[in-house]
Every structure is written in structure tokens, then in C-alpha cells.
Amino acid sequence: MPRTPDKHAPRSNLRVVSWCLAGTLGMFAFGFAMVPLYDVFCDITGINGKTGGRYEASATEERDENRTVTVQFIAQNGPEMPWHFRPVTRSIVVHPGEPTTVNFYAENPTGQAMVAQAVPSLAPAEGTLYFHKTECFCFNQQPLEAGESTEMPLIFIVDRDLPKHITKLTLSYTLYDQTRAGKVSKAVSDPKTTTDNG
Amino acid sequence: MSAVADTHAQAHHHGPASGITRWLFTTNHKDIGTMYLVFSFTMFLLGGTMAMVIRAELFQPGLQIVQPEFFNQMTTMHGLIMVFGAVMPAFVGLANWMLPLMIGAPDMALPRMNNWSFWLLPCAFLILVSTLFMSGGAPNFGWTFYAPLSTTYGPPSTTFFIFAVHIMGISSIMGAINVIATILNLRAPGMTLMKMPLFVWTWLITAFLLIAVMPVLAGVVTMMLMDINFGTSFFDASGGGDPVLFQHVFWFFGHPEVYIMILPAFGAVSHIIPAFSRKRLFGYASMVYAVGAIALLSFIVWAHHMFTVGVPIAGQLFFMYATMLIAVPTGVKVFNWVATMFRGSLTFEAPMLFAVAFVILFTIGGFSGLMLAIAPADFQYHDTYFVVAHFHYVLVPGAIFGIFASAYFWLPKWTGHMYDETLAKTHFWLSFIGMNLAFFPMHFLGLAGMPRRIPDYALQFADFNMVSSIGAFMFGATQLLFLAIVIKCVRGGEKAAAKPWEGAEGLEWTVPSPAPYHTFATPPEVK
Numbered sequence: 001m002p003r004t005p006d007k008h009a010p011r012s013n014l015r016v017v018s019w020c021l022a023g024t025l026g027m028f029a030f031g032f033a034m035v036p037l038y039d040v041f042c043d044i045t046g047i048n049g050k051t052g053g054r055y056e057a058s059a060t061e062e063r064d065e066n067r068t069v070t071v072q073f074i075a076q077n078g079p080e081m082p083w084h085f086r087p088v089t090r091s092i093v094v095h096p097g098e099p100t101t102v103n104f105y106a107e108n109p110t111g112q113a114m115v116a117q118a119v120p121s122l123a124p125a126e127g128t129l130y131f132h133k134t135e136c137f138c139f140n141q142q143p144l145e146a147g148e149s150t151e152m153p154l155i156f157i158v159d160r161d162l163p164k165h166i167t168k169l170t171l172s173y174t175l176y177d178q179t180r181a182g183k184v185s186k187a188v189s190d191p192k193t194t195t196d197n198g
Numbered sequence: 199m200s201a202v203a204d205t206h207a208q209a210h211h212h213g214p215a216s217g218i219t220r221w222l223f224t225t226n227h228k229d230i231g232t233m234y235l236v237f238s239f240t241m242f243l244l245g246g247t248m249a250m251v252i253r254a255e256l257f258q259p260g261l262q263i264v265q266p267e268f269f270n271q272m273t274t275m276h277g278l279i280m281v282f283g284a285v286m287p288a289f290v291g292l293a294n295w296m297l298p299l300m301i302g303a304p305d306m307a308l309p310r311m312n313n314w315s316f317w318l319l320p321c322a323f324l325i326l327v328s329t330l331f332m333s334g335g336a337p338n339f340g341w342t343f344y345a346p347l348s349t350t351y352g353p354p355s356t357t358f359f360i361f362a363v364h365i366m367g368i369s370s371i372m373g374a375i376n377v378i379a380t381i382l383n384l385r386a387p388g389m390t391l392m393k394m395p396l397f398v399w400t401w402l403i404t405a406f407l408l409i410a411v412m413p414v415l416a417g418v419v420t421m422m423l424m425d426i427n428f429g430t431s432f433f434d435a436s437g438g439g440d441p442v443l444f445q446h447v448f449w450f451f452g453h454p455e456v457y458i459m460i461l462p463a464f465g466a467v468s469h470i471i472p473a474f475s476r477k478r479l480f481g482y483a484s485m486v487y488a489v490g491a492i493a494l495l496s497f498i499v500w501a502h503h504m505f506t507v508g509v510p511i512a513g514q515l516f517f518m519y520a521t522m523l524i525a526v527p528t529g530v531k532v533f534n535w536v537a538t539m540f541r542g543s544l545t546f547e548a549p550m551l552f553a554v555a556f557v558i559l560f561t562i563g564g565f566s567g568l569m570l571a572i573a574p575a576d577f578q579y580h581d582t583y584f585v586v587a588h589f590h591y592v593l594v595p596g597a598i599f600g601i602f603a604s605a606y607f608w609l610p611k612w613t614g615h616m617y618d619e620t621l622a623k624t625h626f627w628l629s630f631i632g633m634n635l636a637f638f639p640m641h642f643l644g645l646a647g648m649p650r651r652i653p654d655y656a657l658q659f660a661d662f663n664m665v666s667s668i669g670a671f672m673f674g675a676t677q678l679l680f681l682a683i684v685i686k687c688v689r690g691g692e693k694a695a696a697k698p699w700e701g702a703e704g705l706e707w708t709v710p711s712p713a714p715y716h717t718f719a720t721p722p723e724v725k
Contacts, residue, residue: 013307013379020375023409031417031447035432038443048440048509064660078436079350125508176436 046128048190049121054139055132055157056111063098064160064177070168071158075104078176082110083144085175088151096160104173107149108140115143118152127169130159141178202447211717222317225309227294228713230316232612233289235605237319239681241283244327246674248276253636253670255653256663269653270338271330277341278359281459282366283323285593288601289462290315290373293401296608297377299706302386302396302722307379315372322365329355334615340651342452349425349569356426360419367416374408377401386705388724392483399486400465403493407454407461409499415451418444449500457496459593460560461489463600464531467553469704470607471535474550475542476701481534488527488534495524503574514573521571525564532561538575547699548622552603554632555595565593566641573588580722581651584644590637594673595630601678602629607702609687610694614712617687625683628676635669686688 042048061153071094073087088103108114122128133139137152144150158169212218214229221233251272255263264272294312298305306312329336334353337343348356381402385394394402421432421444431437433444435604472479479485501509509517535557546554566588570579579585602625609617638661644650647660655663697707705724709717 012385016379016382017308017375018410020378024375024413026369026413027410028413028417031414031450032412032421034447034450035421035443038440038446042440045510047508047513048442049508050440117436119438125510174435176438 006180011084019060021194037073047125049123049128050123050124051128051131051133054136055134062160065112067096068093069096069162069166070189071100071156072168072170073102073104074170074172076172076174081116081175081177083108083114083116083175084149085173094158096158096162099155099157101153101155103153104137105149105151105177106144108146113143114143114177114179115141116175117141117178118175121172121174123170123172124166127162127166130166131161131169131171132159134155135172138173206723209639223313225305225313225618226715227298227306227309227312228715230312230611231291231294231296231305232513233316234287234294236317237316238284238288238291238601241279241287241323242257242682243677245276245279245284246318246677248279249670250273251673252276253667255707256655257667258664259655259657259660261654266653267338269334270340271336274337274340274343274653275326278326279323279335280593281455282363283319285459285597285601286370286623287319289401289404290603292397292462292466292604292608293373293377295612296706297380297398297401298384299611299709300398300704300715301381301384301389301456302705302718302724303380303384304718304721305385306376308376311372312376315369315376318365318369318372322362322369324669325358325365326362329353329358332358342448343422344448345425345441346423349422349433349505352426356412357423360423360426362414363419367412369572370408370550371412374405374412377405378409381405382675386718386721386724392486393724394481395465396468396479396485397465400461400489401466402490406459407458407493407496411451411454411458414447415455418447418451421447430582438574440506440577445504445507446500449503450497452503453500454493454496456589457492459597460522461493463556463597463604464489466600466604466607467556469702470549470553470603471538471557473549473607473699473702474545475539476544476551477538477542477549478703479534480537480540481530484530485534491527491681492524495527499524502573502576505573505577506580518571518573522568525568528564532557532564543701547606548617548626549603549607549699550621551626552599552606552632555605555626556599559599559634560592561593563588563593563596566591579644581649581664582644583640583648583650586650587637587640587644590640594633594637599629603628605684607662607699608706609626609684610698611711613688613690613691613696613711615687616698617683617691621679621683625676625679628679629673632669632671632673632676636673639666639669 012106028079042050043052055109065079070091072091073089075085075087077085084107086105088105092100092102106116120136120138122131133154135153135155135157137154142150214224215227221229224230229599242491251264252269255261295304297303332353332355334355336355337348337353337359339347343359381394381398421430424430424435424440425432431439433439433441435441468479468485477491499521501513502521505514505517541555544550556685566584569574570585606622607615643659643662644665646659648655694711696710698711705718706713706721706723
């Protein structure tokens with residue numbers, strides 16, 4: 001029987017409860033939806049300082065001779081990470097648009113083979129979208145045998161459109177032990193190719 | 199056989215069952231309301247005891263009574279128990295008792311679910327409180343349980359805490375659904391939405407807030423559960439997650455939550471002030487719209503809790519202005535209450551004393567909230583005692599004074615006896631003085647730089663902390679007086695009339711005092 005819009009007819013409790021339960025489930029799902037939404041939002045705005053994936057330099061890009069930017073490098077270990085990890089170059093002055101290579105030194109002083117993953121963070125976050133990496137050790141996990149050491153390369157370009165008031169960028173890497181975790185993180189080891197910012 | 203059936207029928211139609219089963223199996227909104235209120239007061243005393251431990255430790259600089267690890271457990275459990283165990287269940291209890299009486303309904307719309315949603319609560323809090331006795335101790339990461347403090351560095355009991363939050367969340371959501379179904383479906387004929395008493399309105403909006411944000415809380419603790427036990431990386435940077443995400447999700451729940459804890463008090467005070475001013479409430483419609491506006495705005499201000507984690511300047515401006523905008527509807531309410539009292543025929547019985555103190559002191563808490571909302575200034579105030587002062591000013595004389603005012607206002611209806619007015623006024627003045635002594639100096643401590651959640655502090659903070667502790671002990675001890683007043687009122691006293699307050703209005707005063715076990719079997723006609 002179709003429901004008549006008679007205002008004295010009692011509304012069905014079942015209907016109200018169904019709507020409320022639907023709202024509850026919807027908001028529970030929304031809580032989880034905030035995770036990818038947050039990632040997308042941060043990718044677009046760069047506000048959490050996570051630099052993007054592999055960048056393909058366009059041939060037309062020229063270096064800006066009239067301007068210099070200081071780039072500082074910081075390396076630190078995550079909790080219970082025993083490796084020696086430091087930047088070979090602590091600070092470098094570059095022109096925007098100029099590809100630059102720097103190295104990071106890593107050594108596994110323990111008696112067993114280990115796998116590490118570096119996670120980048122850039123400050124100020126406002127510069128995140130203007131810092132491009134054409135090659136980075138953080139794109140892949142880094143295995144090292146017991147006692148082995150290596151120099152890991154990073155090739156980066158500071159975008160010519162970097163806002164004028166930013167004269168210094170600080171790139172920090174945190175190295176996490178992934179030996180036992182065996183998990184491949186989605187955000188860092190699956191580099192996306194970003195070409196739209198050139 | 200027939201005798202048994204008869205007794206049963208009689209019990210069902212004329213009064214409650216006897217013994218423990220009355221409380222275990224009851225579907226009566228008055229019984230369930232009473233159980234909620236008793237449970238809430240028990241939790242209030244338990245959480246209050248923890249506050250006493252905190253203030254005793256802070257009485258003097260240095261470590262005297264407890265170790266820092268236990269101190270952290272006390273601050274965490276105090277917050278959790280007061281928010282989820284004392285304030286929220288108290289309002290659900292008031293809703294259970296009063297909503298059907300106010301809208302002329304025979305009971306809540308879903309009485310069996312009502313019983314279940316109450317009995318989940320003691321289970322949840324048994325789990326939560328039992329963590330105090332587990333190895334590694336109770337949760338110690340603050341009531342906001344920020345990751346990674348609560349995930350990577352939390353004690354083993356964190357998983358029990360998560361399940362307790364799940365259960366109390368389910369209880370709150372069922373309570374909210376019940377409130378919505380009752381208000382939408384069971385109003386007496388003629389009671390249109392804009393004729394509903396304000397307590398009903400504020401609870402309807404609160405129930406929608408609960409349905410909107412409690413699932414988000416359940417979601418965030420579920421993510422924690424998976425990070426801790428199943429190797430996911432929602433909040434773990436090494437796996438590609440982000441701890442800041444935790445704060446966004448948590449405060450998306452957390453900010454509406456603070457309005458969940460205050461809106462029903464707004465509603466109750468909007469009954470009490472007109473009753474003792476012997477005037478109609480000034481600006482009924484604007485009160486309703488103001489509550490709606492506050493509820494909507496509460497969803498777009500959450501990042502004001504996070505200015506210092508690094509919100510870009512545009513975000514800071516947005517959240518700063520949105521937060522300040524909430525002062526407008528709140529101001530509408532405060533001015534309406536004042537306008538209601540203006541040229542009224544005022545008397546100051548205990549409910550009115552608590553209600554007037556509510557208006558004044560809640561406004562102080564609101565103003566310190568405005569100060570905190572100013573993004574550049576917040577960097578100075580963040581995580582200091584100024585924040586502690588702010589939220590205790592909105593929660594203690596806000597939510598809790600609102601609950602005391604409601605309790606005194608409706609006690610004659612619940613028990614059939616008048617409470618002892620002299621003792622009640624003593625309770626008010628001791629609470630008022632104790633509460634201000636305890637929390638007002640915290641403003642100065644915070645502005646001078648004392649951080650929150652520490653068991654020890656620099657020597658220059660010693661005097662204010664001692665004053666604060668003395669006030670807290672005074673406030674805490676006074677609440678035992680409230681217990682005595684209520685027990686005395688339940689056991690006897692001057693007979694209460696159906697309408698013991700001459701200026702009071704509403705359907706709840708048309709039934710006798712004490713309210714019979716079954717009321718409004720035939721709905722009243724509202725004109």
C-alpha cells in the first residue's frame with residue numbers, strides 16, 4: 001500500500017532506523033575514505049612535504065642564471081634502525097632548472113643483510129611541488145649485505161617557478177628498517193611519473 | 199497458572215518488575231534513564247578521583263605521590279571517563295527520562311534497543327577501567343590518543359582501549375537512533391517541530407551529530423587496531439602512512455564531539471532560565487536556528503586543534519575565521535538567555551543558580567576559545583594549561599553545571615519529593631567557588647608557559663598550582679554532597695506538586711510527581 005501523506009499517520013520506525021543506519025555506515029566509510037582523500041589532497045597541494053615520484057625533465061627547461069637556491073640535506077634513522085646514514089653533501093647552492101646530483105652514504109654495520117626504505121620530507125612544504133627528482137634512491141628499497149656500504153644517488157631539479165621568497169629548501173630523509181616488514185609501501189616504492197609540473 | 203499470568207500482566211501494566219531483573223530487562227524509558235544517570239554519576243566520581251590524583255601530584259613541584267607513567271595514565275583515563283562515561287551518558291539519561299515526557303510519548307520509540315544501548319556501557323567501561331590493572335598499565339597517551347604515541351609507543355592494553363571505544367560508540371549511536379526515531383515519530387498530535395521544547399530540539403541535533411561523527415571515531419580506532427595488530431600503515435611513515443592524518447580524522451570526530459557535550463545543556467538551560475524568570479524564552483526560533491548553525495559549523499573547524507602541526511597559511515586563515523564564526527550563533531544564545539532574564543521576576547533556586555552560572559562561566563570558556571582560535575596566538579597557547587583552562591571552563595560549568603541544573607530542576611518530577619534547597623544551594627556555592635579556584639589560575643599558568651600533561655613543573659608555577667589543587671579538592675569533595683542530596687530526596691522530603699516550579703512550562707509538568715511508571719498512554723493534544 002503506498003504511503004499517504006496523511007500527517008496523522010505514524011511514520012515507520014523501520015524507515016527512520018534504516019536511514020540512520022545508512023548514515024552510520026556511510027560515515028564509517030567516510031572515515032576510511034579520508035585516507036585516500038588525504039593522499040590525493042596532499043599530492044595536489046604538497047602540504048605534507050612528501051615530494052613526488054620520478055620526474056621526467058623536459059628538454060626545453062633552462063637554468064635560471066639570475067637566481068640561486070640553497071638546498072640542504074638531512075638524513076636520520078627511523079626507530080631502531082642501526083645503519084649509518086648521512087648525506088655526502090650537506091648543502092649545495094643550485095640554479096633553478098639545473099639538474100644536480102648528490103649522494104647519500106649508507107652503511108650496514110650489523111652482522112646480517114638488511115633492507116631499508118628512505119622516506120622524504122621537504123621543508124618548507126610550500127616548496128614541495130617545485131622540487132623534482134629525476135632519480136632517487138627513495139624510489140626503491142635499498143638492500144645491504146652485512147658490513148656493506150654504498151653511496152646512493154639523488155638527481156634533482158628545483159623548478160624555475162619556485163616562489164621568489166623561498167631561497168632555501170631542506171630535504172630530509174628518514175631511513176626505516178624494512179627487513180622483516182617485507183611490505184612494499186604504496187606511496188614511495190611505486191613511483192608515479194609526474195610530468196605535468198614542468 | 200492463571201495466577202502467574204495475572205501477576206505478570208499486572209506487573210506489566212501497573213508497575214515495574216521487582217528485583218534485579220527489573221533493571222536488567224527493563225524497556226521502560228524512566229528506568230533506563232535512571233540507570234544512565236546513576237552510571238554517569240558513578241563514572242563522574244571515578245573520573246573525579248583520577249582528577250584528584252592529578253591535582254594532588256601537582257600540589258607541589260617535584261614528584262611526590264605518583265610516578266610520571268602513572269600520572270599519564272591518570273590524565274588519559276580522566277579525560278576518557280569524563281567525556282564518554284560521565285557527560286555523554288548523563289545527557290542520554292536526561293533524554294531518556296525527559297524526551298517522552300516532553301513530547302507526550304508513552305516511551306522511547308525503540309525500547310529494547312534502549313535497554314541494550316545502556317547495558318553495553320558498563321561493559322565498555324569495565325574493559326576500559328580494567329586496563330589499569332594490566333601489565334604495562336592503562337592507556338597513557340592522552341584522551342586524544344595521537345598516533346604514533348598510541349600505535350607504535352602505546353602500552354599493550356591499547357587494544358582493549360580500542361574495543362572499549364568501539365562498544366561505547368555503538369551504544370552512543372544506538373542511543374542517537376532511538377532519540378531521532380522517538381522525536382520524529384512519537385510527538386503528540388499538534389506538536390509541530392517548531393513547537394517542540396528546546397531540550398528536544400537540541401537533543402535531535404545532537405543525535406544527528408552523534409550519527410555523523412561516532413562512526414568516524416570507530417573508523418579511526420579501527421585503523422589504529424590494524425596498524426598495531428595487522429601490519430597496516432595508516433599512520434606509520436615507514437610504510438607510507440602519515441601520523442598527521444590521524445589528527446585530521448580524530449578531530450573531524452573530536453570537534454563535533456565537544457558540541458555533543460554542550461548542546462543538550464543549552465537545551466536544558468533554555469527551560470530553566472524562563473521557569474525562574476517567569477517569562478517565556480526570548481527568541482525561541484533564533485535559539486533553534488542557532489543550535490543548527492553551531493552543529494553545521496562544527497564540521498568545518500577541526501583543524502584549529504592542529505595549527506602547530508603545519509597547516510598552510512590559507513588553511514590557517516580558513517579554520518581561524520570559521521572557528522570565530524561559531525561565536526555568532528553562540529552569542530545569539532547567550533544574549534537570548536540574558537534577554538529572557540531581563541525584567542523577569544527572578545528567583546534563585548538551585549537549578550537557576552546553576553543555570554545562571556552556566557551562562558556566565560560558559561561565556562568565559564567561549565572567550566578563551568576565541569583567543570585560542572587566533573592562529574598566530576595559538577602557537578603560544580598550544581598544549582599549555584591555557585588550553586586546559588579553556589576546555590574545563592566549557593565542560594565543567596558548561597556541561598556539568600547544565601547537568602546539575604537539570605537534575606535539580608527535574609528531581610521533584612523523578613522522585614516525587616522536593617530536594618533540600620539549603621543543601622543544594624550549599625552544593626552550588628561550594629562547586630562554584632571550588633571550580634573557579636581550580637580552573638581560573640590555569641589561564642595564568644598557561645600564558646606563563648606551563649605545558650599540559652606533565653607531573654612536575656618549574657618552580658615559578660608553584661603558587662598558582664597550589665591554589666588550583668585546593669580548588670579542585672574543594673570541588674571534588676563537594677560532589678559527595680550532591681550524592682547525599684539526591685539520596686535524601688529519593689528517600690523522602692516535602693511532597694512535590696505536579697508542577698513544583700510556578701514558572702515552568704511543558705508537558706512533563708502535566709503528569710503527577712513522581713511521574714507514574716507509564717505516562718501518556720493516550721497522547722495529549724498540543725494546541
